[in-house]
Amino acid sequence: MPLYHDDDQTMLADTASQFMAEEGAIAKQLRHWRDRECKDGFGHALWKQMAEMGFTGILVPEADGGLGMGHVEAGIVLEEIGRNLTPSPFLTSSVIAASALGQASDDLRGRYLPGLIAGDSVFAVAIDEGAKHRPERIATRAEKSGNGFRLSGRKDFVVQGASADMIVVAARTSGAEDDADGVTLFAVPKDAAGLDHDAVRLVDSSMASHLTLDGVELDGDAVIGEVDGGREVLSRMIDAGRVGAAAEGVGVARGAMAMTVDYLKQRKQFGKLIGEFQALQHRAAHLYSEVEIARAVTIKAQQLLDAGAQNASLMASVAKAKVGKAASLAVKEGVQMHGGIGMTDEYDIGLYMKRDRALAEFLGDAHYHAGRVAELSGY
């Protein structure tokens, strides 16, 4: 498969680009909800509009009422979300949770997917336990209780956890904290007794929860996939999320870079456009190279995920790490090249820097993923 978008994908990109630039624009969404200190950090009306556009069900199989497309298509929407810093539950609901639900029972799919496709439901995922992403270790316990399970533990960085109708929780049904086996995924409804959110606003104005599970009782049918055998579903779900976060990061990087290059063409100092200075030209050209390379490997990872290829997980880490570095460079250069105005709240470039920091941390930063590349490569 060639590493560029085919005609259908290009059409989707045009549609998504126009939609996000109009409906998902920074002033209309991010600043709007931020300035109102919105408790969700995003607008439900936009989520509904995204459903009308067909975006919400991109990764949901046609048999379940979705579009049955792939990670390349989800990535197209995510790149536009990133470019416009559009706050939405798309990544957590339509990419990560949808990817787990795709492997769930008919009952769970029937219960949750229609709401997702319609833009009525929002999902979150609870993986991390601690400030850094370490999904290899899961301490949250799920003990057998009657016909079901009883969940106890604590989760961090549950993005949009307090707004979610359902949270996919990774818990341990057997074994020790760092065992690969013994992990099970559960679909936990928001009103489950014993589920408590400590919701906090993050640097990018998004909301994330510290989640406490204090003897949360679930029926056996809340299990996604196999009991004790959830590691593979979890890994696939996380890989989908990493590649999705990479795609959104590419959008953030491209958005910040476009803003900066545009500024270089307008701002005058010392009687010249600052874009005429070679010191800035070279840094901008280097940045362009890094962002292009990050975009290429993200598309590669999307295609490998869609093909179910053996090295998809390795390339997901390469993409997350590369985008982590490239997007961070884009926002740092963006603020620096904007000079004083780049430090003002009035100007959008700082918003790109904040979003990048949150995305970079989500599902593992560049250091984590470079380390994973080394491990998967045998050193």
Add this chain to the structure above:
Amino acid sequence: MSDLESFRAETRAWLEANCPAEMREPAQGEDDAYWGGRNATFQSEAQKAWFEACRDKGYTVPAWPREYGGAGLSPPEAKILREEMARINARSPLSSFGIWMLGPALLKFGTEEQKRKYLNEIARGEIRWCQGYSEPGSGSDLVSLQTFGEDKGDHWVVNGQKIWTSYADKADWIFCLVRTDKTNKYQGITFMLFDMASPGVSTKPILLISGNSPFCETFFDDVKVPKDQFVGEINRGWDVAKYLLGHEREMISGADNSERGAGIGAMLKRQAGEMDPVLRAELAMFDVDALAFSAMGEKFLDEVKVGKAHPAQPNMMKYAGTELNKRRHELVMAAGGSAALEWDSEESRGGSAARSWLRTKANSIEGGTSEVMLNVIAKRILELPGA
């Protein structure tokens, strides 16, 4: 089975039958490759067998038309061949500036007669070519070149000096930029081809920091060049040169070799044993960049094939690829430790680690410096204002 699937199966079987085991080990450097030419010698029976099998199959230039010595493969077929060769680490059967640079220029600008003659010779490895672009004082600023061809009716008389002419002392013919009109900077250059055995041509190798002399100074003293030995139009050689530079940059960037640079961490761990955690971290970051660049190379070639790539994109590939390659060899030296310093011991494979490391320092200079590449990206892709 689709046509492409059966092509892959056939290719795999053909490579299995024809690529000797010794040709599936990585080459140790440029000297380890077969370059063809009038005075060529093979380093081993395996090298000879592999070259001849590829030559007879058209696999020295798989995508060129059959009438010009190629195998006439379609782009997807050529990609499959590349993938299958990479899968078994098969070496390139023939290294050649004729293939990488002159060939593409002839395919685009050459006359039918030129194509039939020169392309077939290149494909069969019969003539080894060198490139006469740079001059003392005209490195990255190529259009300032001074070598002059005086019009004598049926021939030119060429006088001047070239520098950094790779392997000029071993080459049979040269493709060369010669000023034929002194009044016009850009439209006064002609792209000429001539025999290095012509009277008046002399070469002198330049010893490099690597201890090798791949480059030469080349002198033209009243060299007679027949008037029909030019490509494109007279005085419009810059068009050909620019086109060809794109291919050269693509080649130096390693974009056509998607495995290069990928996954050196594991390889170096095997060599070095226990690894310093900071070195391991640097290797891991390098592998991230290298694997990402491989994807970029693949994307770039896919886009070139359908005309989607920006015309200045080869500059980006050249910049990123050569900087990456330099970093790679810094890491090879760091992992190799004192063994990598040994200039010609068994341990250091005859000093190949150190020589390759030093050689890569030229990557970001030859074919246009990294700084020139960044200038081009800034102006032509980002469209930043000129000074």
